[in-house]
Amino acid sequence: MxxxxxxxxxxxxxxxxxxxxxxxxxxxxxxxxxxxxxxxLFAFRLGVQNAAEDGARAALRYQPTLAARTTLAQATATQRISWLPAVVTRNATATVCGVAGNVCDAPICSPKWEERCQVVVTVTASDMQRLLPPLPSFAMPNQIVGKASMLLDGRAP
Known part of the structure; x- marks a missing residue:
């Protein structure tokens, strides 16, 4: 039972x-x-930051002018982010700024400490939501930015 x-x-x-x-x-x-x-997302962020740092290091190589340093830094950063898929909008910029103020102004690069300048490389990857699997919009950024700067020695013309 x-x-x-x-x-x-x-x-x-x-x-x-x-x-x-x-x-x-x-x-x-x-x-x-x-x-x-x-x-x-973490891997893409590290890749973008690494591209910006490589571009800033490239600006330290000897070039005859500041414009040539800037061009080399931008070209290096652009080449380093070429691994990102085509659906992602990639952009790399490099500028030479004076260090004294917070505003990126026209630099006067010289060996004097007050007149030092730096190169700032910014790498941007946009449209990330088209690449990564869909998540709620609050959890997925649309843009990833990597930024790096290097102090220039001031001997470049």
Whole structure:
């Protein structure tokens, strides 16, 4: 008689594991999806920052003019972000600024400490939402920016 008493209870429990699995699977899938998307975003951010730093280091190589240094820095940064897919809008800029103020003004580069200047390389990757898997808009930035600067020695004309 015991088997008859437990049998209706077992029939009522039929499918409960499937429902529990569905709820737990959704939670684990959401966590895994978030980890993968964050990892991709983190890798792209590091790549953009690395391109900006490489461009700033390239400006330290000897060039006869500041314009040539700026061109070399921008070309190096542009070449370093060429690995990004075509759906991402890539932009690299390099400017030479005076260090004294917060505004990027026309530099007077000389060996004097007050007249030192720096090169600032900015690399921007836009339209990231077209590349990465869809996430809620608050969690996905549309633009990633990498910025690096190097103090120039002041001996360049």
């Amino acid at each position: 015991k088997t008859q008493d437990t049998r209706p209870a077992a029939r009522r429990q039929r499918g409960a594991y499937a429902i529990e699995f569905a709820f737990v699977f959704l939670i684990f899938f959401a966590v895994l999806y978030g980890i993968i998307c964050y990892g991709l």
